[in-house]
Amino acid sequence: MKLAVVGGASTYTPELVDGFARLRDVLPLEELVLIDPAAERLELIGALARRMFARQGHPGRIGWTGDLDAGVDGADAVLLQLRVGGQAARDQDETWPLECGCVGQETTGAGGLAKALRTVPVVLDIAERVRRRTPDAWIVDFTNPVGIVTRALLMAGHRAVGLCNVAIGFQRRFAALLGVAPGEVSLDHVGLNHLTWERAVRLGGPQGPDVLPGLLAEHGEAIAADLRMPRELVDRLGVVPSYYLRYYYQHDEVVRELRTGPSRARQVAAIERELLAAYADPTLDEKPELLGKRGGAFYSEAAVALTASLLRDTGDVQVVNAVNGGTLPFLPPDAVIEVPATVGAGGARPLPQPPLDPRFAGLVAHVTAYEGLALEAALHGGRGRVFSALLAHPLIGQYAYAERLTDNLIAHNREHLAWA
Secondary structure (H helix, E strand, C coil): CCCEECCCCCCCHHHHHHHHCCCCCCCCCCCCEECCCHHHHHHHHHHHHHHHHHHHHCCCEEEECCHHHHHHHHCCEEEEECCCCCCHHHHHCCCCCHCCCCCCCHHHHHHHHHHHHHHHHHHHHHHHHHHHCCCCCCCECCCCCHHHHHHHHHHHHCCECCCCHHHHHHHHHHHHHHHCCCHEEEEEEECCCCEEEEEEEECCCCCCCCCCCHHHHHHHHHHHHHHCHHHHHHHHHHCCHHHHHHHHHHHHHHHHHHHHHCCCHHHHHHHHHHHHHCCCCCCCCCCHHHHHHCCCCCCHHHHHHHHHHHHHCEEEEEEEEEEECCCCCCCCCCEEEEEEEEECCEEEEEECCCCCCHHHHHHHHHHHHHHHHHHHHHHCCCCHHHHHHHHHCCCCHHHHHHHHHHHHHHHHHHCCCCCC
């Protein structure tokens, strides 16, 4: 079994390699290829990956290359973890929207649209080259904004599934609070990527009893603190929202906070410099503790589980980003939703969902409409399409803001927009 990782020079990669090394019985890799044009970083991380495999006694081969076509040739699955424009572009995404009093964030609002416009054309080009070299390969997308990118891949006919670590993070957190193994916890997780709610926490399997009311009663303060939301809000919702909902439920407060300190991109860039210095140590043969501050917790476990299910046809249930079909009937069939799905050799099939509370369904429908417009702008370009997507976004929605943000987005991303 061969896997290729596009974006292999990411500082995330040792997290992924750690999962491949530890969970080799779940996903028995024979070859792992890291692909990235950043040759110096790639050499550093590739060498560390080999040491990590050796430490764990993993017999698989690890290689790396800047040649995408050669790297994906013969791969059974290709994992995408790119950041077009790097942390510098992310820093801009998190900064210029604040000038209009709008949230600056890399996957939400105007910054999220900028990232989508930079990313979708690049990902589609990669996917087309993968299809030419190895047409049966699965594409696992961890590249943000996952929902929009996955929708682009599926609409272009690629064998793709999107993946986010929010659900597995909640699963691990709830399992720790309950004092049980993570596998004993199943989530009723519903919504869109970075716009989800946990409607139930089931113990012992998908049909087990819902223990969420007890969790909120006993651990509500700790759960709310993790989300950085008021306990009263969580109690009134009666569900656990993703921490990304803070951008909607507490928009103005978040904007004030973002204006007072360094962007997350600058914080991450500093962490990455420390990580790369650590990776250069030839005695290092495990992921450093500092990597936990980089983000992407439990990414490796989620990636291993999803890839194994696709390649080994396990038919188990995982939370993924997959085509809606009729799962949420108020959304277009080609929308991409984030829900539990049965995953096997035929892809991901979302499980049937009970009706969604109007408090959540309205926001899901609104953001889905924006995502459709964002994808049109990413595929076809044009100032008018960018403006329409921004005007439709629930965090923007005002003519004057959309006009100004459109000009700022294009000005800050011109080198990445072929049509600009």
